[in-house]
Amino acid sequence: MSTPPGGSLPGALAGLKVIDLTVMLAGPFCTMLLADQGADVIKVEPPEGDHTRTVGPFMPDDGLRAFGGYFQSVNRNKRSIALDLKSAAGRADFLKLVAGADVVVENFRTGVMDRLGLGYETLAAVNPRLVYACLRGFGDPRTGASPYVDWPAYDVVAQAMGGVMGITGPAPDQPLKVGPGIGDTVPATMLAFGILAAVRHADRTGKGQFVDIAMYDAILALCERIAFQHSYAGVVPHPEGNGHPLLCPFGLFRAADGWVSIACPQDRFWRDLCTAMGRPELGTDPRYALNNDRVVHRAEVIEAVTAWTTTRSKAELGAALGGLVPFGPVNDAADIFADPHVAVREMLQPVDHPGSARRGMIAGVPLRMTLTQGRVRARAPLLDEHADDIRAEFTRAAPSLQKTSNQDQTS
Structure with missing residues (x-):
């Protein structure tokens, strides 16, 4: 296998070849995670991209506008080839790619790949070691036929149905969408884990398998506490503002110039917080000394902490509480770009952008490894940018792989 673009030191997944058919955010985020760790991710795009x-x-x-920041962010470290899977020639070429791959990932609606004649069973016959992974709103009938199987789904749908909106918001009757697209990125992360588990099994046994995740299921798993709360206590959790139903204080507090988060999951943190506030007597007061008592007297606790935080800036609160109790300022993007933590952890990465004299900045790789550190090695690809290299590699194994011509393309 050739080294993925921009690569020098191999990542932990070097040698893993992934055929990526995904679009939007969820699927590309999944394959991005694999590419960041060194997998050779070949993005198969339709002729129009x-x-x-x-x-x-x-x-x-x-002036080129080959792609924007969205595409750049989740398609870095990948190679691109354009194939028309609606044409016989495109499908034949795709099967030749599959024959030499370890993984295929797609996030089309149920039945799309089967109607193209490229469903799991067809691909597994071509490559028995293949791990076929898919991400859909409500899963694939092969692993459990949901009554919603034909419903299209996006982040906001997964957040709504999976439970996260039902426990997020300022008041019990005001559910709220979580800002980032966790309905996409959480299922994507879980699917990446599933892919690697299946690859491990294939390495041991020589047998690939079908792996899928429903966005609904992933968000339900993320909201794990609502399941045991309902089962064990018979409650139906609702939005609880910026606090926590079982811990106090544990949430957001207004500062003189914004907001901060303060958490006291252990009683010793509460005592330390009270000392920092100049109210050590609250730390031993029997109404507040133990967490369960603070939960009962939540309003009084929140009032006391807020009276202190609102008179100080985020920086002043950080100086008083940083390293003492769990604390953090609520950062916006400008704060993050200026934070020395982000710099030393390399969590903002510069990338070239075709058509622009400037370099863009995208989120880095959070997983840190001492021997095989994943990294942003290359910008997102231009459409069909690596077709010649990919064709050369697969032609050695399958000589009839030909470049898709305009005559082969069908609507």
């Missing part, structure tokens, strides 16, 4: 290439934001001086 992944439609998210047209989504901004764009650099102000970008």
